[in-house]
Amino acid sequence: MTGNMKPIFLALAFFVFIMVASSVYTVAQTEQALVLQLGEPVSVVKEPGLNFKMPFVQNVVKFDNRILDLNARPNEVIASDQKRLIVDAFVKYKITDPLKFYQTVREENTLMQRLNTNLDSSLRQVLGSIPLSALLTGERAKIMGFILENVKQKSLELGIEVVDVRIMRADLPQLNSEAIFRRMQTEREREAKEFRAQGAEEAQRIKSRADKERTIILAEAEKQSQIIRGSGDAEATKIFADAFTRDEEFFSFYRTMQAYKNTLKKEDTSMILSPDNDFMKYFGDIQGRSKNR
Amino acid sequence: MTSGDKRNQGPWGKIPNNQGPNFEDAYKNAQKKLKGIFDGGGGGDNKRGIIFAAAGFLAFWLLSGFFIVDAKEQGVITRFGAYNRSVSPGLNYHIPYPIESLTKVPVTVVSRIEIGMRSSLSGRDGIGERDVPEESLMLTGDENIVDINFEVQWKVGNAKDFLFSVRDPKDTVKDVAESAMREVIGKTPIANALAEGKFVIQQQAKDLLQKTLDNYQSGIEIVALQLRKVDPPAAVIDAFRDVQTARADRERARNEAETYRNDIIPRARGQAEQIIQDSEAYKQKVVAQATGEANRFLAVFEKYRVAKDVTKRRIYLETMEEILNGMDKIMVDTRAQGSGVVPYLPLPELNKGNKGKTQ
DSSP states (O other), rough: TTTTHHHHHHHHHHHHHHHHHHHHEEEETTTTEEEEETEEEEEEEOEEEEOOOTTTTEEEEEEEBBBBBEOOOOOOEETSSSSEEEEEEEEEEEOOOOOHHHHTTTTTTHHHHHHHHHHHHHHHHTTTTOOHHTTTTHHHHHHHHHHHHHHHHGGEEEEEEEEEEEEEEOOOHHHHHHHHHHHHHHHHHHHHHHHHHHHHHHHHHHHHHHHHHHHHHHHHHHHHHHHHHHHHHHHHHHHHHHHHHHHHHHHHHHHHHHHHHOOOOTOOEEEEEOOOSSGGGGOOOOOOSSSSS | OOHHHHHHOGGGGSSSOOOTTTHHHHHHHHHHHHHHHEEOOOOEEHHHHHHHHHHHHHHHHHHTTTTEEEEOOOOOOOEEEEEEEESSSEEEEEETTEEEEEEEEEEOOOOEEEEEEEEOOOOOGGEEEOOOHHHHHOOOOTOOOOEEEEEEEEEEOHHHHHHEEEEESHHHHHHHHHHHHHHHHTOOOOOHHHTTHHHHHHHHHHHHHHHHHHTTTEEEEEEEEEEEEEEEOOGGGGHHHHHHHHHHHHHHHHHHHHHHHHHHHHHHHHHHHHHHHHHHHHHHHHHHHHHHHHHHHHHHHHHHHHSSSHHHHHHHHHHHHHHTTOOOOEEEOOOHSSSSSSOOOHHHHHHHHHHHOOO
């Protein structure tokens, strides 16, 4: 080797290096690549790692390999029962066909617009065919499945695979919300009134039953009382009868005497006596008079 | 890479781009080595020195492949951008840059996402909480609206999936969480959501969220999903509270009525007992009286039988004596006035005088 060789060798080494540098490229785990030859797509690289291409004539366009996200604008949709809904959905998608993707949309911003349009029309199409109430049941997952299928079909040409479509919000517009608030309020008022009325009902029932029970208790007692009193009277009557039937004549006399004593009180009785009275038969006549005069 | 960097930039921000300057470096290295070799012809000492320098550089380069993964982290190694292997905490080695590169992912750190509200540390007030109505108001299964705040806690479960599967893991968690919660609430009647259904809702939303994230192979593990607030919307909360009051009112009315009942029934029983005892007493009394009277009569009668006329007369006289004793008496002798003519008597006056005397 001589000193003359040195610059030539250096130039050669530099050239080799440039050739290598422009023919080697890496594809990251999160990427996939499309190799273009003079602007014409020639191959798709899906395997990440070190790759080679023809220097200068080929260049590489890389696309994301991960699940990407599209958050759609809130959209007003009319359900089949004419109820308006503000629907807010997102799409998860993946670029699966870089070639198609490159040919149809080229970059993500364009894709977003196309996809948004697709989502929009799918939402209208699917939600427009069902009533709002269906969305508010276990059907929701199924409906989202329909929308996913629909968007998937529409987006096939874009070189992407739609992984998932999920409805985030499906709310009523402000005006309807207020109507719902009013309805909720009146429903609660109805419920509150019902509870209070039930309270009154129950209170009245308990009270009236108590009143009834009291009346029955007292009436029962009264009945028993009369029976007891009656039996007492009967017994007394029997005792009297037993005694007095021994000599009715004497009884009548004896009882009359007692009655006199009890009724003719000196406080409220004045007596006009005739000397003819039996009691007065010795009054002015020591012999006594005969009764029948 | 620190966890702070990660949160700011997202996992995609740190995947090294191995083109360009890397090769320049490599080129320079190679050039130096080549120079060393070719210049070697010139002089022995110089040559040896260059070889040593190259060897030193090589050794340094090889040593730069050692790294330590913290206990809280997991290391992911890519070779030329492609996923190669995951490494556990401890001392590890990888072929140095630019061939392999390392990304550390904190796998034990739990991140929180709040939905329906934002809490913020604001100076003196401590933690402030701001409601986000467009996130927190949800339509329930019976077309009512409920105000829900919840929090999702997540961490990285699989570092490889977390780094390479989804572009926006954090936003994805939030979007999917919101969607899942709305799906669950959307089939729950408001009464359930407000009352005992909370636990079920939490569990269902969490499961749905995890299932969806697994479907994306996001490598995210949901630690917890907690409902912080489930309320009726502010506009109607008073009506809801009034329902609670009404329920209490109903209880109160019932209790009052029961108090009334508990008051009057025992009293009535007492009163009944009184009535019965009174009548028993009456019965005893009349029987006793009758017995007494009858016996008295019989006693007198026994004596009467012995001497009928005398006894009868005696009783008559005693009675009369008793009656007439002290009573106002006016004697009118019908015979003295002749032929039974009754003299005029001012009876009312007589009576009056009588009354005046007694009063």
